[in-house]
Amino acid sequence: MKNPNLYERPTFFWKWRTLEDWKMATSFTKANYTNIIMLLVFIFIAIRQVKAKQKEAAKHGYEHRYIKRDEFPTVEEQPDFEWEKTEPIKLRPFKPKYHLTMALENLIPSELLQMDKTYRDRIALRRDTMAKHGTHVVAVNDDYIIRPAVVEHYEFLMGTYLPLRFPKMFKLHETDYEMGKTFMLENLVTGAIFPANVSASTPTTRLLETLGRTIDEDFLFLHAEEDEEQDDSKSSTPSEKPNPKDDDKKYILQAYVVCCPSGFDPAEKLGKRLSAIHTPVPGYEAKISGSMDRFFARLEVGKYVKRANWSIQTHDNLYAAGPGTNHAHEGDVVEEMADEELDLDKTFMRCERQTLHRLPKSKGLVFAFKTYLYPIREIKEVDGLGEELAQAVDGLKEGSVPAMHFYKRGAVWGEAVKKYLRS
Template sequence: MASPTSLPSLLDSMKAQAPSWEQIKRTPLFILTNYSNVLMFLFFVGAGLWQNKRKRDEAKKVPQHSALPAPDFPTITELEKFDLKTTEPLKLRPFKPKYHLTMDGDTALETLDPNDLLLMDKNYQPRITHRRRIIEQNTTIAIGVNNDKRIRPAVCDLYSFLTGTYLPLRYPTMFRIHHTEYEYGKASVLQNLVTGEMLPTSATGASTPTFALLRTLGRHLDEDFLLLLPETNAQGGVKKDAKYVLEAYVACCPSGFNPAEKLGKKLRDIHGPVPGYAEKLEGSMDRFFAKLEDGKYVKRANWSVSMDGELFQPGLGTTHALEGDEVREFTGELDPDKTFVRCERQTLHRLPKSKALVFGIKTYLYPLREIKEEGLGEELAAAIDGLKEGNIPEMHFYKRGGEWGTAVKKYLRS
């Protein structure tokens, strides 16, 4: 069977065979009409092909991943070619030879690029699977919200920005906005391209409980969120020199504290068990929280050692010790693949409308063997000794250094 003739070849052939003017004058009218019909057909085919090409070219200029406007928040830059499967987790190494309890903590407080508010990596899927299990089995610990009419606008503020703007813009290969129209009007939903699930982007209606919004964030993001508001007076106004109170949270990776027991408490009460907090940190932290401006994002990191690698540790005795507790030195065979340096990447920013503070925490676990193979064994060993040599020597006991310190240092220095 002969191959079909291309359109340009067909046109050239027709041009070569086109009749002369003398022949056209002698041609019957019905034949001329047929010629006209063919030429009109070819014209419309060509016009159609040109129009389709123009539309395709214009479509390439239109952003493929839309997002809802959030004019009160910083502008977010798209990571168009972000590859979740090949992106390694962030490596935090906040080790210092002496531990000082200050606003700087283990590492100096740094300005955070709003684009990096949330970090994604190849552990995303197993982590959210773990978080969903924690939420299912320990709901009353993992999620909490106070009966404070001020806290719902704050949660809605955070939820709408993350689902409607930040996630589809920053990580378009993971999240995508879909716009649709119902009988009652237009709506948008966010698709998690990793799980295939759809979730609402609007949190302003009264139909979705605040608790459910926090639950959705906890199920789709590998980040804990704690929302704080300044305390109010009897008339509902913010107190002068108000202290900040934990009003809502989703926390699947607590370390040594039960967040449900901290709900409704001020910062000083939340940090009550921390040695030296009242003397060394309370005043500067209260002042910093009160003065943090809209649009300013900050971050810091801390570290501890985990003998089991469990992310969900709401019990105080699992990772911390208090005066009177018995801390027994570990004398068994240390497994460097099952002993971890646990680091928290902590972020802080103020929501523009509700003025609530959002404290974000992403927890990383690094096998002890990894630290040693990087050549940082002595650095970490010195930091363990340094827990006793800073401005709060009790921090070594509080972090249960007496339990794991000797065994970990022996391995690191071997």
């Protein structure tokens, strides 16, 4: 006979009306009820934890896709950007006559970095270059002075700019790493995962290496030279007005990751002022040294600028450090190339898209450049462009600094390149 005090439902759905009913239930039924109660409690706790995590993340400016950094200019999103279908930008900075000037243009902050279909191959090449050339590619001079700038730039790019600007290439994750909760940036192209924020134990050189493995861009970090004598009793405070003497300060290269040097060894420039860095450049001291120093000293936070340069190289190496590569210095013996020696498969117009901006907190300067190699055949195929470049080769000798023709090794490749372009 059925118990009239029980609903006629399967055992695990029974509803108990009295303590005696509960005592009459099987152990299996009791266990099911206990499991359901525990599951509900677990779900309740999990929901509270998720909400707490989201609240804490929002407090730090994390919006799942990127980390907010209000001190930097707003980055315009590109949700539909497809790097594999994007051609490299076409730089054509040559002119009929070469005049040595800064030739700066304003840069939209969102366009600080450029991505294109060469990204995967170029990142692989950068990784190999760093492994092969060591401190000639990545180095730090005074870590105490420059580390804040490197950290600031690293965290902005890895945690904010990349996942926001190129969401199909980079994705931000919150996870456990090293000393606790942190953010990790996943490179959706290469599969690499790196921290998006920096722990105190991470060496500055590792941050530079990570930038070099993530971005097809070379970065040089400069900082105003420190006063030789400083009275601690007169230290500056946020309320003080800017010191006019800051306009006269010289900037020193304190750190770099440079995988694509052209005609110079970055290791030889480390720790030097701008004027010393540019010593081999003809006309630099006489024409633009003073204006360069003043511009660097007075560049305001939030102002981004860009420029481009060009030269011809007769090899296919992006890493071209040192003498005898892309530059010739006073006293070097060079020989003119015969027409038949010009290897069209290895002759390129080499351009750098250079940018400069000041970091908002550390006040360090970031000079960066991305290198493009345009095949000489590609230049000739464009109507009229071959003749324009041929005129620009002659124009190296006809502008404000005629020695630039020798410096760019035009004495070696100039006649052969012009003849091909005009053929």
